[in-house]
Amino acid sequence: xxxxxxxxxxxxxxxxxxxxxxxxxxxxxxxxxxxxxxxxxxxxxxxxxxxxxxxxxxxxxxxxxxxxxxxxxxxxxxxxxxxxxxxxxxxxxxxxxxxxxxxxxxxxxxxxxxxxxxxxxxxxxxxxxxxxxxxxxxxxxxxxxxxxxxxxxxxxxxxxxxxxxxxxxxxxxxxxxxxxxxxxxxxxxxxxxxxxxxxxxxxxxxxxxxxxxxxxxxxxxxxxxxxxxxxxxxxxxxxxxxxxxxxxxxxxxxxxxxxxxxxxxxxxxxxxxxxxxxxxxxxxxxxxxxxxxxxxxxxxxxxxxxxxxxxxxxxxxxxxxxxxxxxxxxxxxxxxxxxxxxxxxxxxxxxxxxxxxxxxxxxxxxxxxxxxxxxxxxxxxxxxxxxxxxxxxxxxxxxxxxxxxx
Numbered sequence: 001x002x003x004x005x006x007x008x009x010x011x012x013x014x015x016x017x018x019x020x021x022x023x024x025x026x027x028x029x030x031x032x033x034x035x036x037x038x039x040x041x042x043x044x045x046x047x048x049x050x051x052x053x054x055x056x057x058x059x060x061x062x063x064x065x066x067x068x069x070x071x072x073x074x075x076x077x078x079x080x081x082x083x084x085x086x087x088x089x090x091x092x093x094x095x096x097x098x099x100x101x102x103x104x105x106x107x108x109x110x111x112x113x114x115x116x117x118x119x120x121x122x123x124x125x126x127x128x129x130x131x132x133x134x135x136x137x138x139x140x141x142x143x144x145x146x147x148x149x150x151x152x153x154x155x156x157x158x159x160x161x162x163x164x165x166x167x168x169x170x171x172x173x174x175x176x177x178x179x180x181x182x183x184x185x186x187x188x189x190x191x192x193x194x195x196x197x198x199x200x201x202x203x204x205x206x207x208x209x210x211x212x213x214x215x216x217x218x219x220x221x222x223x224x225x226x227x228x229x230x231x232x233x234x235x236x237x238x239x240x241x242x243x244x245x246x247x248x249x250x251x252x253x254x255x256x257x258x259x260x261x262x263x264x265x266x267x268x269x270x271x272x273x274x275x276x277x278x279x280x281x282x283x284x285x286x287x288x289x290x291x292x293x294x295x296x297x298x299x300x301x302x303x304x305x306x307x308x309x310x311x312x313x314x315x316x317x318x319x320x321x322x323x324x325x326x327x328x329x330x331x332x333x334x335x336x337x338x339x340x341x342x343x344x345x346x347x348x349x350x351x352x353x354x355x356x357x358x359x360x361x362x363x364x365x366x367x368x369x370x371x372x373x374x375x376x377x378x379x380x381x382x383x384x385x386x387x388x389x390x391x392x393x394x395x396x397x398x399x400x401x402x403x404x405x406x
Contacts, residue, residue, distance in 0.1 A: 032368045035318040040404030041336060041346045042316055042323055044372060046356030050398035051088035059394045062375035064109035064119055067367035075375060075396050076106045076119060081134070086367070088398070094134035097121075103128070103143075108158070108173075108363065112186065113165035120158040120175070127158050127172055129186070140172075140189045149178040149202035152191040159252045160312065160363070162262075164277070171262060171277075173254040179204065179247050181254065181264060181275070195279035197248045197266070238293040244286060245269050253312035253363070257321050257339070265310035265326065272310055272326065272342065285342035287326065287335060303344070306331045312363040315339070317370035317401070325372060327361040332379065332392070334361060334372065334399070348399070351392055352382050356399070359392025370401035 051073075064076030071086040082093040096106045096119060103121035110118040116137060117130040125146045129138040141155035149156065156178030162171045168186035174194075179202040182194040196202025253265030261282060262275045270290060274282040287309040289300035308330035315321035324342070326335040328349075336346040349358040359379020366372055379393030 032317075035370070037320045038316055038318045038322050038404050040406050042370065043402050043405050044348060044399035045402050047398040047400050048355040049088065051084045051090070051396065054090055057090075059396070061362075061377040061394060062396045063105070063107045063362050063377055065363045065365050065373050065375035065396055066109040066111055067365045067371075067373055068111040069113075069368065071367045071369065072111075073365070073367070073373050073396075073398075074109050074111060074117065076109055077396075079104075079106045081106065081109070081117060081119065081130070083132075092133070096128075096130065096134070098124075098128075099136065108160035109365075110161045110163055112163040112168075114168075116186075118161045118163060118170070120155075120161065120172075122157050122159065122176060125155045125157060125177070127155055127161065127170075127174075127184075138187075138189050140170075140184055146177055148204050149174075149180045149196065150194070150204075152194070155182075159250070160254045160265075162255045164256055169277070171254055171256065173251040173264060175252065176250055178202070179249070179251065181251065181262065181279070183277075193279060195275070197246060197273060198284075199275060199279045199281035200246075203247060240293050240296045242297075244271065244284070244299060248273075250308075253310065253327070255313050255315065257315060258319070259321075263313045263324065265313045267308050267311055267329070270306065270309040270330075272313065272324070272337075274342075283342060285337065287328065287344070288331070304331075309335070311361060314364050314366045314372065317366055317368060325364060325366065327364045327374065329360045329362055329377070332358040332361065334358070334364065334374065351380050353384050353390055353392050355397075357382075357392070358397070359394070372399040372401070373397070374399065 060078040062077050066074045073084045075082050079097050080093050081096045083091040085091050097103045104123035107120045107122035115132050120127050124143050125141050127140040145154050146156045147154040155174055157176035159173045159175035163186055170184045170186045172182050174180055174182050180194045180196050183192040248266050249268035252267035256262050264273045270288045271286040273284045288303050288306040289295045291305035294300050295305050309328045311327040311329040314325045316323035324337045324339045328335050332351040333347040333349040337344050360377045361374045362377040363375040374397050376393040376395050382392050384390050
């Protein structure tokens with residue numbers, strides 16, 4: 001059977017859209033029609049009624065979220081995976097700590113084209129495929145073992161996952177300990193290939209201390225948790241770097257586009273890198289300079305400095321995926337970029353606990369209607385509406401797509 005390439009498929013789909021006049025906003029719960037290229041910057045409104053929480057529900061750090069093809073949203077919270085329907089009602093929730101109950105830190109989320117639920121037991125160095133009802137279908141890696149960024153059988157505190165529906169290849173941002181993207185066969189778990197920043201072979205720093213052989217990544221990840229990640233970089237007296245970092249530093253978020261590109265959120269380096277699926281480097285976008293010496297670098301963007309400006313990535317819901325959304329977990333915004341040239345065109349959010357405010361946006365996902373869902377980990381201390389000091393984060397939020405603006 002002849003297999004069409006991605007450019008041919010995209011062209012056919014776009015031709016079929018030529019007669020469509022929809023604005024891209026459709027009734028929730030009904031199958032959305034394909035949406036032509038958005039003619040303007042997407043606009044969103046926070047929905048404080050999503051989700052509908054059971055009476056006894058309490059959020060912990062939410063460190064995984066994914067909207068599947070039916071518009072059901074899956075979250076990872078307190079080592080449980082939970083499914084919510086498009087209206088925000090709880091469908092099911094199950095323990096993801098494995099058959100012996102010892103898998104630690106269930107991190108990242110993806111539901112593939114066959115209905116399997118993928119996640120990582122980050123602190124156990126495992127990437128795991130579950131059935132929709134929580135049965136273990138495949139485990140990649142070995143429990144509590146890691147071997148560095150060029151080991152082809154062991155993982156290094158993996159972060160997020162994307163599965164290509166065309167060939168069932170699994171792309172993992174690996175992650176908090178390693179410095180790479182690694183690819184496996186989704187049916188068998190067979191290793192296929194891996195690469196580091198700029199498509200090159202990743203290089204780990206010399207082993208020292210007890211941080212899994214990567215003290216830089218361990219420091220950037222705040223030890224074993226999320227709240228302290230990347231704070232305390234202290235670059236004020238460092239020399240001005242001549243070029244951007246040549247290695248990933250906490251490759252964290254990952255997704256693939258319809259035209260065959262892989263987008264990687266290089267969290268502690270404040271950047272997005274774009275690759276072809278064979279690892280060939282295409283482009284990068286640095287979203288903020290790190291505060292200190294990078295602010296003086298000629299290659300750094302002229303935006304306010306910050307830390308960890310790229311946690312997670314997703315696309316607008318139109319067929320050509322015109323826009324790229326990035327979770328800026330350090331400054332507590334969602335950044336909107338044009339995918340064609342990676343120009344920043346908008347942002348929304350800001351630190352706080354009110355509807356639409358954010359506390360350490362850690363993962364994001366986009367449903368078939370264009371709504372963005374954000375998982376918040378441990379956020380900053382802020383003042384709430386009553387004047388009390390509280391810690392932001394610890395929840396999931398929905399931002400409803402309301403249209404576009406010029």
